[in-house]
Amino acid sequence: MHKIESKNVNFHYGQTHALKNISISIEQNTVTALIGPSGCGKSTYLRLFNRMNDLIENTRLEGQILIDGVDIYAKGVNVDNLRKNVGMVFQKPNPFPKTIFENVAYGLRVNGITDKQLIEERVITSIQQVALWDEVKDKLKKSAFELSGGQQQRLCIARALAIQPSIILMDEPTSALDPISTAKVEELVYELKDKYTIVIVTHNMQQAGRISDSTAFFYMGELIEHDNTKNIFTHPKEERTQNYITGRFG
Amino acid sequence: MYNETKITRRKRLNQRIAFGLFSTISYGIVALLFVILAFLIVKGFSAISWGFITEMPKDGMTKGGIFPAIIGTLVLVLGSMLFAFPIGVMAAIYLNEYVKDGYLKRFIKLMTNNLAGIPSIVFGLFGMALFVNELEFGDSILAGSLTLGLLALPVVIRTTEESLKAVDNTFRQASLGLGASKWQTTRKVVLPIAFPNIITGLILSIGRVSGETAPILFTVAAYFLPKLPTGIFDQVMALPYHLYVISTSGINIEASREMAYGTALVLIIIVLISNILASRLRKYFGKKVKMN
Numbered sequence: 288m289h290k291i292e293s294k295n296v297n298f299h300y301g302q303t304h305a306l307k308n309i310s311i312s313i314e315q316n317t318v319t320a321l322i323g324p325s326g327c328g329k330s331t332y333l334r335l336f337n338r339m340n341d342l343i344e345n346t347r348l349e350g351q352i353l354i355d356g357v358d359i360y361a362k363g364v365n366v367d368n369l370r371k372n373v374g375m376v377f378q379k380p381n382p383f384p385k386t387i388f389e390n391v392a393y394g395l396r397v398n399g400i401t402d403k404q405l406i407e408e409r410v411i412t413s414i415q416q417v418a419l420w421d422e423v424k425d426k427l428k429k430s431a432f433e434l435s436g437g438q439q440q441r442l443c444i445a446r447a448l449a450i451q452p453s454i455i456l457m458d459e460p461t462s463a464l465d466p467i468s469t470a471k472v473e474e475l476v477y478e479l480k481d482k483y484t485i486v487i488v489t490h491n492m493q494q495a496g497r498i499s500d501s502t503a504f505f506y507m508g509e510l511i512e513h514d515n516t517k518n519i520f521t522h523p524k525e526e527r528t529q530n531y532i533t534g535r536f537g
Numbered sequence: 538m539y540n541e542t543k544i545t546r547r548k549r550l551n552q553r554i555a556f557g558l559f560s561t562i563s564y565g566i567v568a569l570l571f572v573i574l575a576f577l578i579v580k581g582f583s584a585i586s587w588g589f590i591t592e593m594p595k596d597g598m599t600k601g602g603i604f605p606a607i608i609g610t611l612v613l614v615l616g617s618m619l620f621a622f623p624i625g626v627m628a629a630i631y632l633n634e635y636v637k638d639g640y641l642k643r644f645i646k647l648m649t650n651n652l653a654g655i656p657s658i659v660f661g662l663f664g665m666a667l668f669v670n671e672l673e674f675g676d677s678i679l680a681g682s683l684t685l686g687l688l689a690l691p692v693v694i695r696t697t698e699e700s701l702k703a704v705d706n707t708f709r710q711a712s713l714g715l716g717a718s719k720w721q722t723t724r725k726v727v728l729p730i731a732f733p734n735i736i737t738g739l740i741l742s743i744g745r746v747s748g749e750t751a752p753i754l755f756t757v758a759a760y761f762l763p764k765l766p767t768g769i770f771d772q773v774m775a776l777p778y779h780l781y782v783i784s785t786s787g788i789n790i791e792a793s794r795e796m797a798y799g800t801a802l803v804l805i806i807i808v809l810i811s812n813i814l815a816s817r818l819r820k821y822f823g824k825k826v827k828m829n
Contacts, residue, residue, distance in 0.1 A: 337714060339710060339713070339714065342709075342710070342713070344637055344638055367716045367717070367718060368716065370713065370714055370715065370716045371715070371716035374714065374715070375710070375711070375714040377707050377710065377711060378707075379707060381705070381707045381708055381711050383708065383711070383712070383725075383726055384729060384730055393712070393715060393717075393725070394715035394716060394717075397712070397715060397716060397717035397718070397721045397725070398715075398716050398717075443711070446711075446715065447714075447715070450715060450716060
């Protein structure tokens with residue numbers, strides 16, 4: 288069984304046909320990169336996996352998205368529980384205006400966990416997982432806003448990990464970071480795939496090449512090509528893919 | 538190559554005219570404000586003394602102080618806020634966080650905007666009909682506070698809505714993305730971030746409410762009542778109405794002229810203090826929000 292499977296997905300914003308007949312299978316414990324020029328639908332597609340597009344009014348979805356074989360848009364699916372399983376990291380680091388500790392504990396608390404010891408354990412483990420522990424262990428009670436941008440983004444990843452999802456969605460997670468912070472996040476993504484399935488939207492071709500196992504190229508709402516990353520970057524089947532990754536358009 | 542030409546000279550001249558005009562107007566407005574303030578200080582300062590703000594009015598309001606009017610205004614402001622703040626904030630949360638765009642939302646918004654445009658004397662009349670007569674509260678602090686609260690409601694709703702709108706959507710998405718419900722997101726993330734601005738809006742509406750005369754005219758304000766209220770069904774004196782009374786229908790208008798300016802000055806100072814408080818509180822809570 289595939290970890291994520293989308294079958295003939297069409298998505299409309301009002302009159303705009305944003306995604307056209309997208310079918311992709313994503314395997315467990317892999318990193319999948321979604322690439323393509325701005326407005327091609329890759330972020331919209333990513334946000335279907337945790338139903339974040341539900342927040343936008345006047346949208347319509349056709350087709351199916353299965354996670355672990357379950358249709359996540361079927362009746363009776365609890366969106367809160369889906370999102371517990373499918374974590375998300377955003378473009379700009381967006382820690383809550385709370386302490387470092389409370390940022391990571393937030394997901395646990397809103398999901399009804401009250402056991403103090405358990406919360407503390409999970410917070411510490413999550414911060415360790417993102418290799419931030421040494422930098423913040425003495426200031427867990429300080430505001431998360433005191434951290435640098437790169438640290439904040441890793442904290443946001445820790446926040447997502449704390450509720451133990453099996454999938455992590457990343458929407459251009461390094462586009463607001465400097466090269467060193469970017470390298471740290473990339474390294475992290477590489478390590479995290481042992482435990483999680485990761486889907487990452489990126490504008491950075493090298494990044495897709497460095498960290499992903501498979502790459503999907505989107506163009507104007509269509510999936511042009513999806514293959515393992517090596518093939519996409521060395522022998523793309525489609526000319527448009529070739530043109531895009533070599534920088535001839537987009 | 539880089540010499541002044543006809544075009545550059547004209548550009549510079551136009552710019553100078555435009556900015557000259559704008560700065561004259563802005564300074565003019567500030568100057569006007571200072572003139573008003575200076576006028577009040579010159580005319581009213583001699584009236585102000587410890588006795589003026591702590592004593593009851595005497596001798597047909599030509600002597601003594603304005604203590605009951607100060608207390609009356611403070612009580613009315615407090616009462617109206619107790620009513621307008623929770624309802625206004627809840628309405629704004631509902632409008633901004635829950636209702637989907639559509640006819641209902643547009644209708645509610647239109648109505649709150651209309652409410653803000655209603656002349657305050659109409660609120661006064663409505664308050665008299667509903668609270669004083671229909672609900673039989675009589676001329677009372679309760680009736681006056683509710684009427685003033687109605688007047689403040691659209692202001693509170695709008696400023697709260699603006700504060701909520703200013704909260705970046707990615708905070709909401711991050712919270713929802715962690716499996717939080719909409720209400721948890723609103724309560725634990727959105728409201729704390731918006732709080733400093735909400736408080737500011739609240740205090741600014743206090744400034745508005747404390748100076749209103751018409752809404753309290755038929756609902757609570759007493760012409761002359763030299764004692765403090767003992768309950769919410771008592772009448773009180775209030776600064777703006779007191780000012781109106783001693784300037785137009787006092788026993789001896791000439792003799793109470795100085796007291797009128799003194800009263801105006803006190804009223805302005807109360808509004809000024811509440812505005813300063815607003816900006817202080819915003820800074821204070823702004824810092825605090827980051828720390829929680």
